[in-house]
Structures are given as C-alpha cells and as structure tokens.
Amino acid sequence: xxxxxxxxxxxxxxFIIGFIFSEDTLGGGKQDYLYHEKYFVYFYNDFFTxxxxxxxxxxxxNVRNSPFFYIIFSLFLKMGLGIDGxxxxxxxxIIPIVYFFNKCLxxxxxxxxxxxxxxxxxxxxxxxxxxxxxxWPYPILWALCFFIVAVYFYLSFEExxxxxxxxxxxxxxxxxLALASYxxxxxxxxxxxxxxxxxxxxxxxxxxxxxxxxxxxxxxxAIYFLILKDFYLLNSDIYKVDPLTKYNISNKIIIITxxxxxxxxxxxxxxxxxxxxxxxxxxxxxxxFVILLFIAINIYFYNFLENAGGGIFFHLSNILLNNSLIVYxxxxxxxxxxxSLNLHNFNNILIFFLLVxxxxxxxxxxxxxxxxxxxxILFLIKFSNNYLMKxxxxxxxxxxxxxxxxxxxxxxxxxxx
Numbered sequence: 035x036x037x038x039x040x041x042x043x044x045x046x047x048x049f050i051i052g053f054i055f056s057e058d059t060l061g062g063g064k065q066d067y068l069y070h071e072k073y074f075v076y077f078y079n080d081f082f083t084x085x086x087x088x089x090x091x092x093x094x095x096n097v098r099n100s101p102f103f104y105i106i107f108s109l110f111l112k113m114g115l116g117i118d119g120x121x122x123x124x125x126x127x128i129i130p131i132v133y134f135f136n137k138c139l140x141x142x143x144x145x146x147x148x149x150x151x152x153x154x155x156x157x158x159x160x161x162x163x164x165x166x167x168x169x170w171p172y173p174i175l176w177a178l179c180f181f182i183v184a185v186y187f188y189l190s191f192e193e194x195x196x197x198x199x200x201x202x203x204x205x206x207x208x209x210x211l212a213l214a215s216y217x218x219x220x221x222x223x224x225x226x227x228x229x230x231x232x233x234x235x236x237x238x239x240x241x242x243x244x245x246x247x248x249x250x251x252x253x254x255x256a257i258y259f260l261i262l263k264d265f266y267l268l269n270s271d272i273y274k275v276d277p278l279t280k281y282n283i284s285n286k287i288i289i290i291t292x293x294x295x296x297x298x299x300x301x302x303x304x305x306x307x308x309x310x311x312x313x314x315x316x317x318x319x320x321x322x323f324v325i326l327l328f329i330a331i332n333i334y335f336y337n338f339l340e341n342a343g344g345g346i347f348f349h350l351s352n353i354l355l356n357n358s359l360i361v362y363x364x365x366x367x368x369x370x371x372x373x374s375l376n377l378h379n380f381n382n383i384l385i386f387f388l389l390v391x392x393x394x395x396x397x398x399x400x401x402x403x404x405x406x407x408x409x410x411i412l413f414l415i416k417f418s419n420n421y422l423m424k425x426x427x428x429x430x431x432x433x434x435x436x437x438x439x440x441x442x443x444x445x446x447x448x449x450x451x
Contacts, residue, residue, distance in 0.1 A: 041433075045156045053169055055366075055442045057204065059443035060401055063166035070099065070172075077101070077108035078270050080094035087145035102216040108225075120189055124171040130180045131225040132158060134186045138413055141189040143425045154429035161434035162443045163404040178406060184210040185413050189229055191235075201241050204232050205248060209230065212252035220402070223391040225249055227414070275396060284335040286390045288365045292347040294386070296439075297407040300431030301423060302371070315374040325373055343399035346442070375420035386408055408432065 035213045036270035058064040076084040088101045108119050132155060133342070139146055139154065158164055167175040184207045207228055215222035229245065279285075303311065316322070338344060339351065351360035360422075372378060389410075393402060417423055 039152060039346055042152050042156045045159045047297050047358055049159045049165055049263060050164055054204055057169055058166050058329050059162040059440060060166040062445070063172065063401075067170035070104070071117065073101070073104035073108050073403075074111060074117070074143060078111040081105075081108070099173050100216060100219055103171075103176060106169070121171060124175075127156055127179050127208070128158070128164070128168055131164075131182060132181045133181075133407075138182065138186050138189055138409075139425075141193055142413055148424045150429045153433050154425075157408070157429075157432050160403065160433065160440050161405050163401045164439075167401070171216055173217045174401065177214040179208045180214035180217065180424070181221055181224070181406070182255070182409060184208075184228075185409060188231070189413060200235065201244070203229075204241075204245055208245060208248050208252065212249075215253075220392045220394075221247055222253070223388045225253075229382065253324070278341065278346050279337055280396045282335060282337060283390065284332040285338040285396075286393060286398065287332050288336050288361060289338055289344055289348060289384075290389055290403075291368050292361060292364045292391065293345045293400065293403050294389075294407060295301075295364055296346060296372075297411060298368075298371075300413065300428050300435055312374055322373065325369055325378075329366050329369055335367070336362075338398075338413075344398040345398070346439075369392040370431075377415070379418075381414075381416040381417055390432050411447075 051057075073084070085101060085105075107123070110120055110123055134160065136151065136155060139151060154301055159332065164175065164178075171299075186212065187203045187207040191200055191207065194200055194203065208225070211221065211228065215225075229249070232245050233242055236245075291371065304306065336358065338348065338358075348358075348361055348365045352357055372382075389403075389407075412425075
C-alpha cells in the first residue's frame with residue numbers, strides 16, 4: 035500500500051514546487067489571469083456600473099468570460115482578502131474536484147482497487163489545465179468542479195431504484211450543472227444530455243415537466259445576460275475572421291475529434307486485440323460508406339487557422355510538415371477506430387455533438403477539454419458489449435499519457451495549446 039501512495043505524494047510535491055515557482059504549463063494561464071485580474075477590483079469598487087458595462091465598453095471589449103466568477107471573488111475582497119488571498123481561496127477548489135471524482139469512480143466502477151484510485155486521482159494534479167488554473171485563477175476550473183458534482187448526482191440517479199431519490203438526484207444534477215454554467219456558459223449544453231436521460235426514465239410525466247421548469251428558472255438570468263450582452267459566444271474572437279471560417283463546423287468537428295483521440299489513447303486495445311477487432315469489422319454496409327463520406331466532406335471544408343489553439347496534433351502537423359496532413363490522418367483514424375469499436379451509438383454521438391456546441395467560438399484550446407473529456411469517457415460514454423473498459427489498466431495509461439503531455443507542456447517553446 036505504501037508503494038501505491040508514493041506516486042500521488044510525488045505528484046503533489048511536484049505541484050507544490052510548481053506553485054512556489056508560479057508554474058504555467060498551459061502557456062497562457064498567467065497572461066489570462068493578469069488580464070482579467072482587474073475585474074475583481076472593478077466589481078469590488080462599483081458593482082452595478084461594472085455589470086452594466088461588462089463586455090460592452092472599450093475597457094472591457096475583449097472580455098470573453100461570464101462575470102459570475104469575478105463577482106464571487108470580489109465578495110472575498112469585501113471580506114478583507116487581498117489578491118494573494120484570492121489565489122489561496124482558488125486552491126481550495128481542488129478538494130471538491132478530487133472528492134467527487136473519487137465518488138464517481140466508486141459508483142461507476144464497483145470493484146476498483148485502492149491502488150487504481152490512487153493512480154487515476156493523481157491524474158488530476160498531472161493535468162496541465164488543473165495545475166495552471168489552480169495557480170492562476172480562471173472560471174473554467176470552478177465550472178469543471180461543479181460539472182463533476184453534477185455528474186456524481188447523475189450517476190447516483192442511475193444507481194438508485196428509489197423513484198423519490200431519482201427525482202432528488204435529478205434536481206441536484208440540474209442545480210450543479212447550472213452553477214457550472216454560470217461560471218462558464220459553455221457547460222450549459224450538457225443539460226441537453228442529462229434531460230435526454232431523464233426523459234427516457236420519466237417519459238411524459240410531471241417529473242419531466244418539473245425538471246424542464248427548474249432548468250428554465252435557473253437559466254433565465256444567464257440567458258437574459260447573454261442576449262443583452264452578445265459578446266460571449268458570437269461576437270468575441272481572438273482575431274477577426276470571415277464568417278465562412280468563423281462558423282465552419284468542419285473545423286470544430288476535425289479539431290475536437292483529434293483532441294478526443296488524444297484522451298482516448300489509454301483505451302485503445304492491445305495491438306493483438308485491436309487487429310482482431312479490425313478484421314471482424316464489417317466494412318461492406320451503408321454506415322461505413324456514410325462515415326467515409328462524412329470524413330471526406332469535413333476534410334474538404336476544413337480551414338482552421340493558426341494562433342487560435344488547435345491542440346497537439348494541429349501544431350505537430352504545422353511544425354513538422356507545414357500543412358494539415360497529420361490532422362487529417364488522426365481525424366480519419368479516430369473516426370474509423372470509433373466505428374470499429376462500435377462506439378457510434380446515439381449516446382456517444384449526442385456527447386460529440388454537444389462538445390461541438392460547447393466550443394461555439396472559433397478558437398479551440400486544449401484547456402477547454404482537459405480533463406473534461408476524460409470525465410466524459412470514464413462516466414458518460416457508452417461502450418459496446420464486446421468492448422469493456424478495464425479501469426485498472428486505463429488508470430495507469432492515463433497517468434503515462436498525462437505525464438508525457440505535462441512534460442511536453444514544460445518543454446514547449448513554440449507550441450500553444
């Protein structure tokens with residue numbers, strides 16, 4: 035048991051060292067924090083004027099976040115905390131993230147061993163996104179916390195057979211997902227997934243109606259604010275691009291798929307098993323030809339630009355080949371692999387569709403998906419009967435993946451994710 039605890043302690047120590055030296059493995063965490071730091075003070079000094087002008091005047095013209103995070107943190111300033119105190123408050127968010135991630139593992143994987151849990155929980159502090167945003171406060175980390183709490187209540191909903199508890203867990207899920215969405219509105223898209231699941235369970239009933247009404251009630255203030263100040267989703271970008279590029283859905287499909295593939299690497303079967311799966315796959319049916327057409331159409335319309343994120347494969351392709359060939363290759367391999375593993379069910383297609391909606395803005399950064407996609411894979415993705423996830427092996431592979439990716443982030447000079 036001691037051996038199993040040494041690695042998490044080593045990871046924790048590495049983070050403490052990173053905190054002391056102001057680590058920024060994302061590459062833009064410090065810059066984002068320093069740019070937005072002034073909003074804590076703005077809301078502290080003049081709440082109503084700041085809220086009225088938020089995202090609308092020249093001072094705030096480049097703001098791309100919900101004001102909720104800055105409002106909450108400004109309250110700590112009113113309690114007498116300084117900016118450094120806010121950074122210490124921000125560190126606390128890792129506690130509920132670890133706690134509820136652990137609770138989700140207990141529900142989803144009944145026989146998971148302590149050693150496996152130690153490994154996979156360590157991934158949280160190997161994540162470049164979590165490490166950086168714990169040091170340099172940013173709203174998406176808090177949104178991620180409330181999202182994993184919402185996932186926990188959804189898994190509890192699935193687990194219980196008690197109808198009274200089911201509706202309670204559904205309500206808790208809606209409330210915590212709403213909180214996640216107030217910190218980062220992108221998370222609101224996942225309400226469609228959970229509602230779909232609740233509708234399958236409750237059908238056309240009063241319980242379904244009550245879930246709809248609760249969603250509407252919690253969403254109204256945010257919808258009003260986003261409509262009143264249309265800066266968050268559609269009118270704000272890293273730089274100006276033409277509408278055909280800005281709203282090109284193929285860019286999102288291809289880039290997001292390559293990011294999904296990165297997180298899916300620990301789940302790929304051994305070469306021998308994968309070869310057997312590929313041989314048994316039926317390639318002579320209409321579904322496969324639709325998939326080939328889907329791949330071809332998206333590659334044809336793809337025109338993602340540099341300096342707007344893109345992920346590791348996008349940058350690798352541009353650095354090594356000065357073109358998008360590696361991106362196309364990874365995209366094609368990903369789609370065909372998901373087909374061979376029989377992952378193209380409605381549940382998974384819906385999650386992918388929501389991930390595209392989740393990133394409506396033109397820029398696509400790794401931090402928006404780390405470790406969100408890992409949470410989705412572990413807890414919400416549906417696998418076929420002939421492909422069962424072995425959590426013990428997957429946990430260790432995720433550790434290796436994150437160690438490699440964290441090392442690349444430390445070493446990077448020219449690459450931004």
